[in-house]
Amino acid sequence: MSPARPTVQVIGRRLEPADHRLRDFLTRADQPYDFYEPDSPEALDLLGRHAIAEARLPVVIDGDQVFNGATIEALAEAWGGFQPPARAHYDLAIVGAGPAGLGAAVYAASDGLSTIVFERDIPGGQASHTSMIENFFGFPDGIEGAHLARMAARQAERFGAELILLRGVTGGHWDDETRWHFELAGDVEVTADVAVAAPGMEWRRLDVEGLDELLDRGVYYGAGRSEAATCTGDDVVVVGAGNSAGQAVMSFADAGARVTMVVRGDVLGRTMSGYLVDRIGEHPGIDVRLRTQVREVHADHERLRAVTIEDAAGAVERRPADGLFLCIGGEPRTGWADAAGVRLDRAGYVLTGPDLLEAGNRPEGWPLDRDPLALETSVPGLFAAGDVRSGSTKRVAGAVGEGAMAVALAHRRLAELAAAV
């Protein structure tokens, strides 16, 4: 799928879930596009020029090629993003192509390891939702998360790593204590000598009645990168107080939306970087409501129209809302860990290295005559990197660094396996 293609044109309805998912995909894949509502003069002109009388929305026009009723899968297929694995066995398999998985892929492939990366979505993970990363080493003016992810994926591919996109790992097991088996959708199985688990986090859900029915119809989890471009003059509510909420608030306000920021705590700076707190405080288009929560959502014709918020004193207020963006943090994706025998901490993050030792003793069932390596899980040869790991910094630079470090440790495990043969 890389490098990006010249700008494509998209004709669709802004608040139609399938159309939204397509725009979100293009935005996060760092693919430039123009977006037009179907009754706009530009859309009518494009449909006429390409002689599409009965257009099935969304339509994507890529040069001479027209995708009627376009889907993410159809675009990925046409743009070369759906290659099957080239081999049956690899030195290293990586689950997740967020910053940690991509970091591992770049270093492993450049070290000459045969490397495969499984990604159920597109590369970038949470970073692909980030409008501007300003604290990543080497980019004094910041870098868009989607752009960073695309460049990292290209770099990994250039060194020979295989990226299997839009296909998640559905199961796996450890065979003979020496070989990992991964099952992918479509009955594909791949094995590897060592593995890095970098599945990151998923959004924490907000429990408000009727919210799920409005998902992608005005309610969104995440910072709503694809929506920011079309929200001028809208009323937008952002829930959360971390950096992701802060970035979302700034990008909507800069795009000309009237933004209400709903924060459960009593200060803004507890989990948000100081530079964002300062910018939010100075922006005239942002109304910060501390000690406040969203209690109800109100819809009309299946579209979000308003939200009811309540402050700590019990005062309720109904506010108009064209968009509600939920940036209330995440939970580690570790539903797979129990079956794999991987130990977690109390909050559900993967334990690694010294954190696995109890009073200096190795974890129960640990089969080797050495302690687990620094990023090694309770299963030898399976390393964890990035946000999913207990004690990680939950930052892009930290995730990339852990990916690279996991590869250095994987070499030690590979040497151990080679010596045992």
Ligand SMILES: Cc1cc2nc3c(=O)[nH]c(=O)nc-3n(C[C@H](O)[C@H](O)[C@H](O)COP(=O)(O)OP(=O)(O)OC[C@H]3O[C@@H](n4cnc5c(N)ncnc54)[C@H](O)[C@@H]3O)c2cc1C
């Ligand atoms: C909106 C937002 C803004 C942020 N801003 C900043 C910032 O400015 N600076 C900063 O340093 N950090 C920022 N962060 C945090 C940063 O993005 C994360 O710390 C970082 O992305 C963690 O990387 P990761 O690779 O560990 O996990 P993730 O980014 O969560 O990536 C995990 C990947 O694994 C994939 N995956 C999961 N399960 C499977 C499976 N079974 N099979 C295949 N693939 C799977 C997922 O689809 C995902 O792509 C921000 C986060 C958000 C959400």
